[in-house]
Amino acid sequence: MGGLIYNNLGYLYFSVGINDRAKSLYMKALDLKPDYAKAHNNLGNIYLIEGQHELAIKHFQNAIRFKPEYAEAYLNLGNAYLGRKLYDEALVKYEKALSLKPDHKKAQLNIEAVDQIKRYGERAQVELVY
Secondary structure (H helix, E strand, O other): HHHHHHHHHHHHHHHOOOOHHHHHHHHHHHHHHOHHHHHHHHHHHHHHHHHHHHHHHHHHHHHHOOOOOHHHHHHEEEEEEEEHHOOOHHHHHHHHHHHHHHOOHHHHHHHHHHHHHHHHHHHOOOOOOO
């Protein structure tokens, strides 16, 4: 129960932009429940925002390892790969998110964005959805 409380409190701080406090609360949630997929996903999002793609990737992968059907974690892992310009890997993760949740609009939009990037390179005019 403690992990859930710390994760939810972290999300409240994250939602108002107090990311350092949110990060410490997500870490506390993971101290109490190391296999808590949602806390891994949330912590990964903070690392992604901070541009720490490797740490983000690690936490998104952990979220998926502990909850293999977690479509949102696949989307976020795709975003982290995209941040590293690993377009093929990003596309695979977006497609996996879409296979788990066929109406996943963010995954659909990001698949289209990656297609544009692959087609037009840096000239592509795309907006990613996080």
